[in-house]
Amino acid sequence: MTDVRPPAPRAGSRDVPGGRGVGARLPRKEDNRFLRGKGQYVANIRVPGMMEVAFVRSPVAHARVRGIVKPAGMEGRVFTMADLAGVRPIVSDSGLPGFRSSAQYPLARNKVRHVGEAVAMCVARTRAEAEDLAEQVELDLEPLPVVADMLQALEPGAARVHDHWDCNVFLDTLVDDDLAAVRANAVITVKRTLRTARQCMAPLEGRAVLACPDARLDQLTVYTASQLPHVIRTGLSECLGIDQGRLRVIAPDVGGGFGYKAILLPEELCVAWLAMRLDAPVRWIEDRFEHLSTNANCREHAYEITGYADAAGHLLAIDCDAVVDSGAYSMYPFTACLEAAQIGSILPGPYKMQRYRCHTRSAATNKSPIVPYRGVARPGVCLAIELVMDGIAREAGLEPHEVRLRKLVRPDEMPYVNITDKHFDSGDYPECLRRAVDALDIPKWRTRQAAGEPDGRRVGVGLAIYCEQAAHGTSVYAAWGIPMVPGHEQCLARFAPDGTLELRVGAHSHGQGLETTLAQVANEVLGIDPARVRVVLGDTAMTPYSTGTWGSRSMVMSGGAAASACEVIAGRVRAIASHLLEAAPADIELEDDVVRIVGTDREMPLAEIARVWYREPQRLPPDVDPAGLETTMGYKPAADTGTFSYACHACAVAVDTELGSVEILDYVVVEDGGTLVNPLIVDGQICGGAAQGIGTALYEEMPFSDEAQPLASTLADYSLPGATEIPAIRIAHMETPSPLSTFGQKGIGEGGAVAPPAAILNAVNDALAPLGALVAECPVTPDRVLDALRRAGESRA
Amino acid sequence: MAGKTTLTIGIEVNGEQVTHAVEPRTSLADFLRDTLGLTGTNLGCEHGVCGACTVEIDGAPARSCITLAVACDGASVRTTEGLADDPVAEELRAAFKAHHALQCGYCTSGMLVTARDIVMRLPEADEARVRVELAGNLCRCTGYMGVVNAIVAVLAARSPHPRQDP
Amino acid sequence: MKAPAFAYEKPDSLDAALRLLADAGEDAKPIAGGQSLGPLLNFRLTRPSLLVDVRGLVEMSAVGDSHDHLTLGAGTTHAAIEDGRVPDPANGMLRHVAHGIAYRAIRNRGTLGGSLAHADPAADWLSVMTVLDAEVLTATAAGPGVHAAAHFAQGPLATVLEPGELVVAIRIPKLSTRARWSYFKVNRKPGEFAHAIAAVVHDPERDVCRAVVGATGDAPYLIEDARPLLRGFDPRWAADHVSAAGLDAGSHAHRVHVAALRRAGAQIGGVQ
Structure with a gap:
């Protein structure tokens, strides 16, 4: 990278030499594990007794499903929507007027509507054996006329993707205006007819789901390569009909998202259901063929x-x-x-x-x-x-x-x-x-x-x-009327007794470096070394609810939440420090891992405040805030x-x-x-x-x-x-x-x-x-x- | 079926001799990941294009996804885990970090194996050559800027005749 | 994307390999580097009952040098050619072409013979060996065989090889020191399969001037007398040959192959 002109004075820049806060060009904390092959992607998680799933997918784009024949003797290892009775379809409606609703069953019921739609699920000890099994499942499909192109879909008389709709349109919107005068007066009129192709997002890691039942907690842990684990938990709960408390969703290291991993998957429903049914850990790892043949799903x-x-x-x-x-x-x-x-x-x-x-x-x-x-x-x-x-x-x-x-x-x-x-x-x-x-x-x-x-x-x-x-x-998303409206983004911040700080946020990082940038935010507010900040992401049991990482929102929203939580902690640190250093709280500054009376050399390590709160409470001020060095704060811009x-x-x-x-x-x-x-x-x-x-x-x-x-x-x-x-x-x-x-x-x-x-x-x-x-x-x-x-x-x- | 359907193979992996029974259809990548638990080698396409699964076989980079484990009987294999103490890999890791050559990290193990090969085999490579040599390793996050800069930096640091900037 | 089950043998002699291939019949396949076969297996697009691993056989890596030919074992890797670890009988053409095949990690294992036997029309060696007038040396349990490279491929992924017949070596005529070659490959990314190939070899001492139109979707098309390219580019002449190579006049592919032929001609020093 070369700058294209000498750096001008930059309004708002905080990049100071040696700085570790907002504005610092800090190498990433998370790099170390990836550089040593220690990234924990879903496919890298090993659980004893884990079974593997391969899906039987539709070879055609539109057909009525007349029959699915399971290989003889393998009925207990092949599952169809009939087996998943009671699992509700994925329905995602907009509140905008005129929206036509679709229902996507985790495994096709009655009809398949695109190439690659999952029809049956096969389980075996290895993926290779699951694929062997999937090859033996026979589909009886009655081909239907195919709607292959969006413009063709809009033509009168086009075949219907959804039988009960009156046309192939999810939603029609119009921002209207009277252009007559402009048309009459414009000297220049430029008309363009443009198209963009359908694409695959192609993160290097595909989608991946591993579901593990936990009898002690009466809980199903679902590891999934997702950008929004909390939303997945909500969606799984609604479709599977089980309490959210019985579901824990963990998005471990995610090998690229780009939006591809920002939806509830039919496969997540299937694998979660199967793990409960078999009472055994089950996983599905999307392969590149599935990605390309089933999931070209954007930009057209x-x-x-x-x-x-x-x-x-x-x-x-x-x-x-x-x-x-x-x-x-x-x-x-x-x-x-x-x-x-x-x-x-x-x-x-x-x-x-x-x-x-x-x-x-x-x-x-x-x-x-x-x-x-x-x-x-x-x-x-x-x-x-x-x-x-x-x-x-x-x-x-x-x-x-x-x-x-x-x-x-x-x-x-x-x-x-x-x-x-x-x-x-x-x-x-x-x-x-x-x-x-x-x-x-x-x-x-x-x-x-x-x-x-x-x-x-x-x-x-x-x-x-x-x-x-x-x-x-x-306000923006409430107006869209979609199933997910983001509210306050929250962060839990707490000191451990040794003075290390933990930040927990519900957004996720799949390459964006939040483990580093949120630590920089903590440094900005608390003066703590980013190396002593631990950022916890991607686990519904460990983090506050969040709609996740999408819409270029994490640094503003999670960054804001982390700052808010750290500010609260900073106030409590000042209160304790003012007692220990015998100064007014307003005179205490937090910088470079110390708390100091402004303008003096009277200071103590920041970690000492944490040690006193946890280990020597006898030294705390009598009016100390009993909430301690831990808080959850929400953030939303004004x-x-x-x-x-x-x-x-x-x-x-x-x-x-x-x-x-x-x-x-x-x-x-x-x-x-x-x-x-x-x-x-x-x-x-x-x-x-x-x-x-x-x-x-x-x-x-x-x-x-x-x-x-x-x-x-x-x-x-x-x-x-x-x-x-x-x-x-x-x-x-x-x-x-x-x-x-x-x-x-x-x-x-x-x-x-x-x-x-x-x-x-x-x-x-x-x-x-x-x-x-x-x-x-x-x-x-x-x-x-x-x-x-x-x-x-x-x-x- | 004529021929063997399970074979016992002996491979040196990261300096240690291992002996295991495998099915002929098992790829080297699956053998490393599933049998040996060496999950540092990731699978990106399983057809030899993306480069995520690149490992060293007998000292040269190879795709572990389209190489059969049985075909590696008697070979020496090195994965990213085996590069832990390698000084060249250590220089590359430091440069990758300094130049932000990784984001999600999924391609990184394969990138490091390829990068190490470039540094050792083509000490005179310039930026354009580095890019050509990287053509078989896809990264979806970085736009390659950091990866190219990191490798060029390591090449420059190792060069006995540092290039003079004009 | 896991391969279907198959059996595997790694014989210790060529004879043993040929016997295994003969006994197993059409369902058996030889495997050397596996760089073409591996993806097909993982996509389950091929289902051999038996793979016979010939990679370690001494015959496969043998190099034979005679006065006017060089013989390279079929197991010679692209990387060995790229690095000059085997002699280049074509004044650097083989090294140049090898460098452009796929990626280094593929070249380290992929082999010359495997690439020819796979017969992907867009792959390089088929066109190169055709323009060089090389011969493919084979063996079966019944004895050796020889095929002119120009007649080796019979269509996309189809060759003259009979079941049980193994490519053992490639015999390549040596170019004289005055000979010139050009190789113009159209692809959008390095390592990609070609969208068009044009190769020209002009060896005045051997009175040879041949050209190939490759990556047509079918077997390479040989122009045995390419001297017109040296005299100046005649678009009509080129277009006729590209049409004869099987491409529709008026198609973009036709236009691009004509352009490739023109540029290959220009590279070799033809009058433009």
């Missing part, structure tokens, strides 16, 4: 978007019809409509406009149920509006950044309420764009473009700027409209018009994530997110046949970017603190993945513009580039 959007502008390139209005392929079922807890409805609310991006209309539909198809992937609807939305902005620039004869600068919300307008009632909290969007343009050095590329490449390739530059609402809370991080991505590409290939020549990210709690980790999130976005832009696609058969069943076919496909991304930071969060931090975990499709498609189209070609689909494969060139050739012929 279609847009018809029109932007209107005046002759000078001022964006006036946006009109959009968007469809999201939501797949066959509504997944718990986010529902099938979250993504499409989000399009309606975030499409305007960081821009001001007079009028805005957006119609969205969440289409049901015979594909796997959609799950919100890093950035959720934003990569598609950013692609849609940013391609329109480039189109306006082209029509107006301006550079792409010039039309953007006309309509970006300015810093003097912050906080700003946009046309869809989003409350932008802080920042300087135009400056972010200018820095990215400078860093990429667009004039340099224009010169190179004019000169032409020696190898005949065509060079182009592209920009994309977005803002990302993160850590938004109760306004729960969310923090808005933002970034501009700028890139240069070379397009080989003969082979259709695209190479990224330079890639710049200028990001404002508010106060950065740990810049090392933030850069990792940005670069990792951008790598996934580059995958979306150029490589990753699950193609489907007309029968909705997924066609890329290996990683040789489903192409994930490697070290040669991801350039050395140059990252620069602005740091405008959020007025809403504890330290000014903003959620940034997802943002990196948002802009690459838009920036790269804009760059490719900039390169192809002289040929009259336009690519409007992701990923930009060689075939799509060659298609675009062919269309351009035909239209000019």
Whole structure:
């Protein structure tokens, strides 16, 4: 990583030499175990007597289940929905009017609705034997007409995914407006028809579940590779019909989440049920074939978007019809409509406009149920509006950044309420764009473009700027009416007698480094060495309830909760210290593992306070707070409209018009994530997110046949970017603190993945513009580039 | 069925000779993980593409997911656990930590085996070569920035002729 | 993704291996590095009753050097070729190609003979051995066999090998010192199977100028007389050959293969 310009004075930066608190570039505490092969992923947990499950999955996308024949003599090792009688289906409804409800049984009942839907569960001593057994189960399936495509699903007369629905739409939303005047007056009209492919999120670790009965506690312990163990416990309890107290859900080390592990799984229900039925530990480990053939479950959007502008390139209005392929079922807890409805609310991006209309539909198809992937609807939305902005620039004869600068919300307008009632909290969007343009050095590329490449390739530059609402809370989700509404995020903080601190939070970390950053928060408040802070995550028996890690919320919400809990503890420490040091509590400062009377050298180790509370209570003040050095505190920002991080991505590409290939020549990210709690980790999130976005832009696609058969069943076919496909991304930071969060931090975990499709498609189209070609689909494969060139050739012929 | 359906194999794993009966279909990865309990080697794709399961067989990196345990009879295998006291691996671990070369950690064991091979086999490798050599190890979290920087840093530190920055 | 059950033998001589393969019939498969077979087993796309492990046989790693040929044992790994641990009879072409096959961890175990026998149209050695006019030396319990590389593959994943016939070695003509070669492979990522291959070998001393259009989805297509490439690129000539290789004129694949052929021609120093 290289900074693209010398570091400017950074508002809110706390990165001081030797610092270990908020702002410190601290190497991660959790690295040690992973670097020594000690990561405890579900598949690495060994329990004596553990049985293995393999699922029999539907080979077809839509069929009536006429019969399931268990292999003779193996009836006790093969289970169908008939065996799971009493287990309730997964139902995840939105309270938004008109939502059509689906019921997903953990094993198919009556119908299968996508390839890979689990039909039967086989159990054996080893996975290989379970797969042997699964091969012997015979399915009698009566094929039904397949709804393979979201646009086809909406046509009158299309087959129905759910027999009792009147059409294949989970939810229809409309943000309406009168565009007649704008249409009449606009000098520039740019219309784009766009599509993004279905993707697999492809964390390196797949899903995994291990359920172990505990007779003493009358409890089932479910280890699962999940981002939200508490929500899983709630969902399991509701579907299995057992008290939540009889369930303990542990998400141990999780090998990447990205949204893939933020839902209640049919397999979790099955494995939990089977462990109770057999009274034995049972596990299921998703393999890569299952991941690719069953769970391509994100990102598939279609847009018809029109932007209107005046002759000078001022964006006036946006009109959009968007469809999201939501797949066959509504997944718990986010529902099938979250993504499409989000399009309606975030499409305007960081821009001001007079009028805005957006119609969205969440289409049901015979594909796997959609799950919100890093950035959720934003990569598609950013692609849609940013391609329109480039189109306006082209029509107006301006550079792409010039039309953007006309309509970006300015810093003097912050906080700003946009046309869809989003409350932008802080920042300087135009400056972010200018820095990215400078860093990429667009004039340099224009010169190179004019000169032409020696190898005949065509060079182009592209920009994309977005803002990302993160850590938004109760009011926002209550309005969606989904099964899970986040409230206060809580943290339990307590000192042990030796002065080490434990923080327990209900969110989880699957690479984000919360074990380090929450320890930095504790250092910031209590002055304690992060090495003496133990962060406990991912266990319903050990942590306060939480909706988990999603929506780029953990650093704001869990960070805020950890700070609140530490503040309470700090107050009690001061009270005890003031008694022991004989000073006023207000004069006690906590720093570098000591408590000290401000401005003096009278101090004692922080650990001594803990020792006195636990071991020498006779030395405590008579009015000491009996709650001691332990507390659980909740946190919610005063306004729960969310923090808005933002970034501009700028890139240069070379397009080989003969082979259709695209190479990224330079890639710049200028990001404002508010106060950065740990810049090392933030850069990792940005670069990792951008790598996934580059995958979306150029490589990753699950193609489907007309029968909705997924066609890329290996990683040789489903192409994930490697070290040669991801350039050395140059990252620069602005740091405008959020007025809403504890330290000014903003959620940034997802943002990196948002802009690459838009920036790269804009760059490719900039390169192809002289040929009259336009690519409007992701990923930009060689075939799509060659298609675009062919269309351009035909239209000019 | 003609031929043996269970075999007893002898493998040196991380310096210790082990002898076990295995089914021919058992992969080296499953043998290491399930029979020997060496779960530091993770399975990512089980078809040789992702690189998470990379271990050393007779001193050279190999995919343990598509290598049969029976085919390793008489071989010497080293996993991430076996690199615990290896000085080169120790340099790499320190660099991985300093450069934030891991997030979820699932690819890390395979990355370290490959990284060690790059450092030992290609001491002159530049950043572009390091990236090519890493092409067989997928990471879904980091965008490779930290991994590449860490390996380049170790190469530079070990080089008898440190590169001069222009 | 666990392999189905099968039996396994590791014979200590070539004769024993051939007898095992002959006795077991079509359900038996030889295995060397297992880098192509391993994934197929894990996906349960192949179900051999018996695997005969030939990796350790001395014949499989033998190197034979004659005046005008080099013979490489079928068990020679891609990495051994990449590293120059065996001689390169093609003026560096084999080393160059080997470096681009899959990934180092695969190359350390994957073998030349295994790759040829697997006959994936997108794999490198099939095209390279075809353009070099190499021969595949085989053995069965009944005796040895020889197949010209150009006629070895019969289609995707299909070869002339009979049940019980084992690839033992590859005999490769040595290029003269003046010979030039080019190899243009179209793929999006290093190590990926090719989307298009064009290879050209020009050896004036042996009066050879051959080209191959590979990764067509079918067996490689040989252009025995590729001299037109040296005289200047004729798109019509190239397009006709790519069509003859089985690709539809007008398809993107056709266009990309023509481009590959042009670039391979340019690399070898053809007049453009």
